[in-house]
Amino acid sequence: MEQSKDDLILISVDDHICEPADMFDAHVPAKYRELAPRVRTEADGTEQWYYGDIKGRHTGLNAVAGKPPEMYDMDANRFSDMRAGCYRVDERVRDMSAGGQLAGLNFPNWTGFGGQVLNQGPDPKVNEVMIKAYNDWHVDEWCGAHPDRFIPCGILPYFDIEVAAKEVHRLAAKGCHAVAFSENPEALGMPSVHSGAWDPLFAACDEEGTVLCVHIGSSSRMPPTMTDSPATVMLTLTPVMSVTALAELLWADFWSKFKNLRICLSEGDIGWMPYFVFRAQHVHERHFGWTGKRFPDGLDPTTLFRERFICCFIDEPVGLENLDHFNLDNVCWEGDYPHSDGVWPDGPESVAQVMRDIPDDVVNRITHENAMRHFRFDPFSRRPRERCTVGALRAEATDVDTTTRVA
Numbered sequence: 001m002e003q004s005k006d007d008l009i010l011i012s013v014d015d016h017i018c019e020p021a022d023m024f025d026a027h028v029p030a031k032y033r034e035l036a037p038r039v040r041t042e043a044d045g046t047e048q049w050y051y052g053d054i055k056g057r058h059t060g061l062n063a064v065a066g067k068p069p070e071m072y073d074m075d076a077n078r079f080s081d082m083r084a085g086c087y088r089v090d091e092r093v094r095d096m097s098a099g100g101q102l103a104g105l106n107f108p109n110w111t112g113f114g115g116q117v118l119n120q121g122p123d124p125k126v127n128e129v130m131i132k133a134y135n136d137w138h139v140d141e142w143c144g145a146h147p148d149r150f151i152p153c154g155i156l157p158y159f160d161i162e163v164a165a166k167e168v169h170r171l172a173a174k175g176c177h178a179v180a181f182s183e184n185p186e187a188l189g190m191p192s193v194h195s196g197a198w199d200p201l202f203a204a205c206d207e208e209g210t211v212l213c214v215h216i217g218s219s220s221r222m223p224p225t226m227t228d229s230p231a232t233v234m235l236t237l238t239p240v241m242s243v244t245a246l247a248e249l250l251w252a253d254f255w256s257k258f259k260n261l262r263i264c265l266s267e268g269d270i271g272w273m274p275y276f277v278f279r280a281q282h283v284h285e286r287h288f289g290w291t292g293k294r295f296p297d298g299l300d301p302t303t304l305f306r307e308r309f310i311c312c313f314i315d316e317p318v319g320l321e322n323l324d325h326f327n328l329d330n331v332c333w334e335g336d337y338p339h340s341d342g343v344w345p346d347g348p349e350s351v352a353q354v355m356r357d358i359p360d361d362v363v364n365r366i367t368h369e370n371a372m373r374h375f376r377f378d379p380f381s382r383r384p385r386e387r388c389t390v391g392a393l394r395a396e397a398t399d400v401d402t403t404t405r406v407a
Contacts, residue, residue, distance in 0.1 A: 003360050006391030008100070010334035011368040013151070013349075013375070014215070014266045014313050015104035018063045018086040018143065019111075021079070027133035030196070035126050036133070037110075037118075047078045049110035051130070056110035056117050062107075065338030067406030072340050079238040083404045086338045089145045096149060097397035099345035100109040100390030101335055102368065103379055105151035105178060106142065107136070107215055107266070112217030114180045114189055115155025128157050130165070141172050148382035150377045152176035153213060159191045163196060165204035172208035177376045181212040183245035184219035193252045201397070206258035211310065211374055213314070214249075215266040217243050234359070236345075243276055250280050250304060252347025255283075256296040262374060264310035267334060267341070271318030274325035277305045310374055315350040317342050322356065329368050332374070348390040 021039040028036045036293040037051040039285065049056030058093040063082040064072050070135070079087060081349045085095035096104065111117045111134065118134060121127045135154045143150035155169040156179055168179060180203075182188055191197035192350035206213055216238055225233050242265050249263060280301035306327040311321050323331070331349065343350040355363050372378060379388060386392060 001352065001355050001358055001360060001363050003363070004391075005348040006394075008363070009100045009346055009352060009368040009388050010347055010351065010390065011105040011151070011377070011379075012101060012330040012337070013264065013310075013371050013372040014031070014314075014334035016062060016113075016339055017092075017106045017107050017338045018059055018079075018082055018338065019137075019140075020087040021047075022321070023137045023141075023298060024130070024133050028129065029176060030131050032126060035130075037130065045078065049118055051121055054117055054120050055110055059109065060146045061340040063205075063338050064340050064404075065344050066402055071406065081406050082267050083338065084102050089142050090336075091147050092284065093149050094397050094400050095336045095337065095344065095402075097393040098400035098402055099335070099337070100348040100394050101337075101344075102388045102393065103149050103151060103371075103377065104137070104335060104337070105153050105213075105371070105375065107153060107180060107213070108138075108155060111155065112218065112220060113215040113266075114182045114188075116158070116182065116220055118155065119158050119188065124157070124159050127159065131155055131157050132170075135167070139171065139176050141192045143176075146251075147204075149373070151178060151377045153178040153180060155180050156201070158185060158188060160183065161191075161200050165200040168201065168204035168208055168210050168371060172210055176209065176352065177405060178211045178213050179210055180218060181214050181263075182218045183214045183216065183241050184221065184248070187219040187221050191250055191252075196254070199254060199257065200263055202254055202258045205304075206260045207348065209260060209376060211262045211264050213264045214242070214245050239268045239272060243272060246273070246276060246305075246309070247261050247280065249309075250277075251293065252300050255299065255304060259297075262308055262310055264296045264312065264332075264374070265338060266312055267314075268312075269319065270311045270313045270326070270331070271314045271316055271322070273311060273319065274322050275307070277302055277325070280305075294297075310370075314341055315354055317354045320354055323358070323362070328362055328365055329370055329373075332371050333367050 024036040063086045084091035118130050139152045143152040186192040223237040310330045312332045314334045335347050337344045
């Protein structure tokens with residue numbers, strides 16, 4: 001990489017929102033307002049989202065931006081213990097500028113990374129209302145406040161696939177061309193990707209050019225470990241769920257029907273991908289005789305992976321050392337603000353380090369051009385390109401304190 005880190009343009013395809021307590025207030029119809037999710041203060045003083053009696057996901061490790069590692073914690077905390085950029089959109093943009101990041105695609109937090117908590121209520125109609133309210137808040141308020149800085153990403157009602165397909169069309173009409181999908185819908189009590197049941201959803205995404213974003217943890221499962229394993233084992237194995245998702249999806253039968261469908265494997269890293277794609281190709285060539293599996297249209301696991309899957313990394317170098325195994329038009333960068341794997345505020349420094357041996361044209365594809373194309377996002381139509389670089393953004397945010405002050 002010959003260009004200076006200050007000349008980079010960084011678009012993250014995986015950040016997160018610690019949703020503010022008032023997010024539903026303007027978007028839930030009056031007749032459902034009493035059923036809307038709420039933040040409660042627990043006995044220990046922490047603040048926790050609930051959907052009825054269903055407890056939302058902890059903030060904990062999901063809200064550590066600006067904190068030193070010795071302050072990381074799995075447990076829920078209070079909004080006052082987070083950076084305001086975790087839950088206030090204007091402050092998020094200031095943090096992004098301080099970190100040299102132009103834009104980001106934001107996944108949910110408390111609903112689960114695939115929105116699964118809002119699918120778990122006992123009344124499907126109420127669930128649908130809340131999911132649409134979440135999406136309207138996300139697209140219109142959060143992303144709409146700074147359309148040059150955010151790629152919108154919706155969540156879906158998995159419990160009714162036809163309704164989910166309609167929501168894809170509704171979101172696309174609002175300019176949203178990304179939706180979260182589970183890494184294992186069967187684990188959520190829904191049909192598997194091999195069942196054919198998801199065809200209406202896949203067809204909607206195919207028609208609208210909407211990317212299905214499969215985030216680790218979106219099945220509400222973790223990799224199997226020993227019962228007395230330390231937390232570090234679980235943290236080491238988190239990408240394993242993406243390995244499983246890729247294997248299931250590679251061998252699914254729907255690809256020939258939906259030739260424009262693209263799936264993004266979010267926050268699972270990429271260093272492992274060349275081996276498992278090789279393994280799938282090996283299985284295809286050695287075992288097709290008795291498995292009966294055939295790939296139509298001249299496809300095979302390697303071709304399918306290179307054409308249809310978007311791959312994302314934060315700062316791991318292994319995948320970048322093996323870029324010849326990837327389609328360079330389908331590799332993207334992630335910042336993961338405000339999670340514990342995130343690199344804020346040092347994303348530019350991280351990119352400059354791990355991509356130091358990569359040509360500038362490839363760096364540009366990975367850091368912003370691929371994301372703009374796949375997610376139909378054009379920040380330059382609203383913001384001059386010269387104001388989108390790391391150096392220009394940081395110059396706008398010299399007053400931002402990048403240390404999180406916890407009382």
